[in-house]
Amino acid sequence: xxxxxxxxxxxxxxxxxxxxxxxxxxxxxxxxxxxxxxxxxxxxxxxxxxxxxxxxxxxxxxxxxxxxxxxxxxxxxxxxxxxxxxxxxxxxxxxxxxxxxxxxxxxxxxxxxxxxxxxxxxxxxxxxxxxxxxxxxxxxxxxxxxxxxxxxxx
Numbered sequence: 001x002x003x004x005x006x007x008x009x010x011x012x013x014x015x016x017x018x019x020x021x022x023x024x025x026x027x028x029x030x031x032x033x034x035x036x037x038x039x040x041x042x043x044x045x046x047x048x049x050x051x052x053x054x055x056x057x058x059x060x061x062x063x064x065x066x067x068x069x070x071x072x073x074x075x076x077x078x079x080x081x082x083x084x085x086x087x088x089x090x091x092x093x094x095x096x097x098x099x100x101x102x103x104x105x106x107x108x109x110x111x112x113x114x115x116x117x118x119x120x121x122x123x124x125x126x127x128x129x130x131x132x133x134x135x136x137x138x139x140x141x142x143x144x145x146x147x148x149x150x151x152x153x154x
Contacts, residue, residue: 019038023135
């Protein structure tokens with residue numbers, strides 16, 4: 001099905017439901033998950049399906065899951081650490097959606113590396129990630145995890 005707002009006026013509600021589902025999957029897969037944020041065109045209100053995807057940052061605290069930690073070439077031109085790859089595979093296996101999501105799996109070191117990276121004229125990728133809407137965050141000082149879903153208008 002070709003998703004767009006003219007043939008499916010409640011599409012934003014579908015995306016919000018899928019974001020809840022995605023957070024549940026990420027919580028199950030990533031033991032050191034710290035935050036989940038939605039950013040980019042969906043967050044800013046410029047999302048135009050099917051041309052745009054929904055960008056999501058999954059930020060975890062363990063630098064052993066950095067895309068660069070223990071990175072090797074897998075023969076397909078992808079250079080990433082095996083811990084990162086195992087999480088990527090698990091997310092891809094457990095979360096499928098009709099909506100086009102781009103899930104960015106990052107550690108604080110990855111975000112720092114991307115802070116000034118200019119993404120195809122769209123601005124600083126790392127900064128954009130961290131300015132996105134917070135969907136989930138581990139409460140500091142507590143082991144209790146909290147879902148923070150608040151619908152915000154950009």
